[in-house]
Amino acid sequence: xxxxxxxxxxxxxxxxxxxxxxxxxxxxxxxxxxxxxxxxxxxxxxxxxxxxxxxxxxxxxxxxxxxxxxxxxxxxxxxxxxxxxxxxxxxxxxxxxxxxxxxxxxxxxxxxxxxxxxxxxxxxxxxxxxxxxxxxxxxxxxxxxxxxxxxxxxxxxxxxxxxxxxxxxxxxxxxxxxxxxxxxxxxxxxx
Amino acid sequence: xxxxxxxxxxxxxxxxxxxxxxxxxxxxxxxxxxxxxxxxxxxxxxxxxxxxxxxxxxxxxxxxxxxxxxxxxxxxxxxxxxxxxxxxxxxxxxxxxxxxxxxxxxxxxxxxxxxxxxxxxxxxxxxxxxxxxxxxxxxxxxxxxxxxxxxxxxxxxxxxxxxxxxxxxxxxxxxxxxxxxxxxxxxxxxxxxxxxxxxxxxxxxxxxxxxxxxxxxxxxxxxxxxxxxxxxxxxxxxxxxxxxxxxxxxxxxxxxxxxxxxxxxxxxxxxxxxxxxxxxxxxxxxxxxxxxxxxxxxxxxxxxxxxxxxxxxxxxxxxxxxxxxxxxxxxxxxxxxxxxxxxxxxxxxxxxxxxxxxxxxxxxxxxxxxxxxxxxxxxxxxxxxxxxxxxxxxxxxxxxxxxxxxxxxxxxxxxxxxxxxxxxxxxxxxxxxxxxxxxxxxxxxxxxxxxxxxxxxxxxxxxxxxxxxxxxxxxxxxxxxxxxxxxxxxxxxxxxxxxxxxxxxxxxxxxxxxxxxxxxxxxxxxxxxxxxxxxxxxxxxxxxxxxxxxxxxxxxxxxxxxxxxxxxxxxxxxxxxxxxxxxxxxxxxxxxxxxxxxxxxxxxxxxxxxxxxxxxxxxxxxxxxxxxxxxxxxxxxx
Ligand code: HEM
Ligand SMILES: [Cu+2]
Numbered sequence: 001x002x003x004x005x006x007x008x009x010x011x012x013x014x015x016x017x018x019x020x021x022x023x024x025x026x027x028x029x030x031x032x033x034x035x036x037x038x039x040x041x042x043x044x045x046x047x048x049x050x051x052x053x054x055x056x057x058x059x060x061x062x063x064x065x066x067x068x069x070x071x072x073x074x075x076x077x078x079x080x081x082x083x084x085x086x087x088x089x090x091x092x093x094x095x096x097x098x099x100x101x102x103x104x105x106x107x108x109x110x111x112x113x114x115x116x117x118x119x120x121x122x123x124x125x126x127x128x129x130x131x132x133x134x135x136x137x138x139x140x141x142x143x144x145x146x147x148x149x150x151x152x153x154x155x156x157x158x159x160x161x162x163x164x165x166x167x168x169x170x171x172x173x174x175x176x177x178x179x180x181x182x183x184x185x186x187x188x189x190x191x
Numbered sequence: 192x193x194x195x196x197x198x199x200x201x202x203x204x205x206x207x208x209x210x211x212x213x214x215x216x217x218x219x220x221x222x223x224x225x226x227x228x229x230x231x232x233x234x235x236x237x238x239x240x241x242x243x244x245x246x247x248x249x250x251x252x253x254x255x256x257x258x259x260x261x262x263x264x265x266x267x268x269x270x271x272x273x274x275x276x277x278x279x280x281x282x283x284x285x286x287x288x289x290x291x292x293x294x295x296x297x298x299x300x301x302x303x304x305x306x307x308x309x310x311x312x313x314x315x316x317x318x319x320x321x322x323x324x325x326x327x328x329x330x331x332x333x334x335x336x337x338x339x340x341x342x343x344x345x346x347x348x349x350x351x352x353x354x355x356x357x358x359x360x361x362x363x364x365x366x367x368x369x370x371x372x373x374x375x376x377x378x379x380x381x382x383x384x385x386x387x388x389x390x391x392x393x394x395x396x397x398x399x400x401x402x403x404x405x406x407x408x409x410x411x412x413x414x415x416x417x418x419x420x421x422x423x424x425x426x427x428x429x430x431x432x433x434x435x436x437x438x439x440x441x442x443x444x445x446x447x448x449x450x451x452x453x454x455x456x457x458x459x460x461x462x463x464x465x466x467x468x469x470x471x472x473x474x475x476x477x478x479x480x481x482x483x484x485x486x487x488x489x490x491x492x493x494x495x496x497x498x499x500x501x502x503x504x505x506x507x508x509x510x511x512x513x514x515x516x517x518x519x520x521x522x523x524x525x526x527x528x529x530x531x532x533x534x535x536x537x538x539x540x541x542x543x544x545x546x547x548x549x550x551x552x553x554x555x556x557x558x559x560x561x562x563x564x565x566x567x568x569x570x571x572x573x574x575x576x577x578x579x580x581x582x583x584x585x586x587x588x589x590x591x592x593x594x595x596x597x598x599x600x601x602x603x604x605x606x607x608x609x610x611x612x613x614x615x616x617x618x619x620x621x622x623x624x625x626x627x628x629x630x631x632x633x634x635x636x637x638x639x640x641x642x643x644x645x646x647x648x649x650x651x652x653x654x655x656x657x658x659x660x661x662x663x664x665x666x667x668x669x670x671x672x673x674x675x676x677x678x679x680x681x682x683x684x685x686x687x688x689x690x691x692x693x694x695x696x697x698x699x700x701x702x703x704x705x706x707x708x709x710x711x712x713x714x715x716x717x718x719x720x721x722x723x724x725x726x727x728x729x730x731x732x733x734x735x736x737x738x739x740x741x742x743x744x745x746x747x748x749x750x751x752x753x754x755x756x757x758x759x760x761x762x763x764x765x766x767x768x769x770x771x772x773x774x775x776x777x778x779x780x781x782x783x784x785x786x787x788x789x790x791x792x793x794x795x796x797x798x799x800x801x802x803x804x805x806x807x808x809x810x811x812x813x814x815x816x817x818x819x820x821x822x823x824x825x826x827x828x829x
Binding site for chain 2: 014016017018020021024025027028029031032034035036039042043046048049050119120121122123124126127130134
């Protein structure tokens, strides 16, 4: 009896610290991108900076990622209501939208190349590739995080556990969405 | 009271169903000693790896000190040990630069960041806040293994054709960005970057865990203002790391693209052997901004755990409450905040706008205020204390001494007009070795001597400890103090044979003296290594609370097991510094003793009351005049 009390006490206690860990990871990511965007500003202020048009496809990727945030939220709500069928559905949709976002980013790189903006060349272009590329790397990590609750539903693991996975995925995914919007607005304002 | 006797059954009983991070508890050798997820074992892994790295870093420094002292003498032994890097018994100039670089990198990152924070945060955070383990023991294990791999890669760079990285621990481009610039810019530099990327991952995994554990997993009653100052130090250190290491990571990523993919973030208008490189539009100053945005907080990442440890050790061994507990927290907060807005003081000579220079001067000089608060509080804690000169205490006092000596020269360097003359001279070398190198190492050693009984269940030898202290203390001052004068004379740092310049030939004698002192210091460390490693097996068995300390870790049994406390985690009723409290029976009251058991020594403050004492009424409080009478009777009453 006492064992059970103790164990539930401990699992309850561990959820909060683990969610907190996710927030701290996000802080680290924010600092990473803050470093890039401030380098961008500092470097740009020094001159010798080639200006060019941002790829028009960025608009589409923005729409895609905002849509994926919506489906993410849908998955979260379904999970909370124990509606596993729609949770699966929504998670799959989110992943597909995430992949579509990545493809769209790759195509916008192609647009850049067509505009003769290369990764190797003036730092103004290199920065754009690095910033969007690292955000893309985060998206790949995000998809991995999304897979955890999805596998959880299929394997039918304990609801408390899977809800934690779902919440973590949702926090991270919304962050990636907001991060991209920040980056996009930043690039729009500074080029 | 807290110190209950723990029977082996109780220990075992707990082990079966207590804290479970990895299901059941059939601990194999691998899961117990190698891939351990227990914070205590991980702490030991960090410490021992840190010590090994420290010894390597020290040997490297002796090698280049020999070169500086006897620049034109041949040592056939060098060729035997170093092969082509010691051809003809003389150190190769490129290898000299690599030695300096790797020495700095190892000492700053591997010993004083991972070795210090990794050891003591892991050991003390769960113990002192009252938790069974870290928020994520798995991430904690990863953190150690990233650190271990980073160490291995860094050491392996000694075995590549062109030798280890050579552009200095600050790896400024273009030397670090152009593989062909010099031998130390080649494969060794690539390995340096790989190693540091893993190191950053390790720091972040560890730091995130420390923060989450401290903020979420404190035991009942352990409010933020009842936490020992060690924990405050570790918390803010981890926060600084979390905010600054990603910036170094960004700098490293851009550097890698410049090195290997031909981008021009840091490179512009460069000629190698008369030939122009295609890179244009980059800025090497950008790298310095990114690097020092990490670099300056990094020096506080190094010193703050040492300061926290010192607070604990000095208070315990003065048998007095720490002077100005809240001021200590405040100064930690002040230092942490300010450390992010002073990085420009490393860049005064980069052509920085003089106005910006004065802004950085201003913020830099302000940092001296919280630093001074700490120093004065240490001195005030020592003042008229009942000082127990344990080896740990000696090292803690040593820290205070070095912190003052090195802090004062920081004030000189913080003024651009002085720094323009002193930048990149031996004066800077003296400044940071004293304030960072010596201070932090002394703090770390204080921690090792103090918590050794907790880590290994055995005692270290005191006599060897004192000898180690005196030899190290004296040799450290002999090595670094004279460097101030060389710096004032303009002697530049990182030169292979500066004594060949006419104006500096006079320093050769001093160079010999410093090298001899450094060798003395190195020999002293052998005493420590002996004391440390032999007593793990042969030391006297440690009592549960050898220093009569108040903090929670001393309420755990001497034998280690996963979960720390056999029964429930104890609750906390008071701050950790109730030493020599008037009216108390003993000169220390552990945090686990409720106020109801110490009526004779309670003060209105203990109940959170800060007004007029005569107005205060509480069932567990006796007004002062009565408590004085109780104090006289105390021995009989017991
Ligand atoms: C009163 C506080 C301090 C002030 C005002 C101060 C100021 C400075 C300044 C202006 C420099 C740049 C010198 C130059 O390169 O020309 C410097 C270098 C340095 N300081 Fe401090 N400092 C202080 C405390 C500390 C502390 C507490 C640490 C470490 C624990 C530290 C570690 C370093 C290091 C590592 C360098 C040299 C880095 C390098 O160029 O390799 N300083 N300090
Ligand atoms: Cu600094």
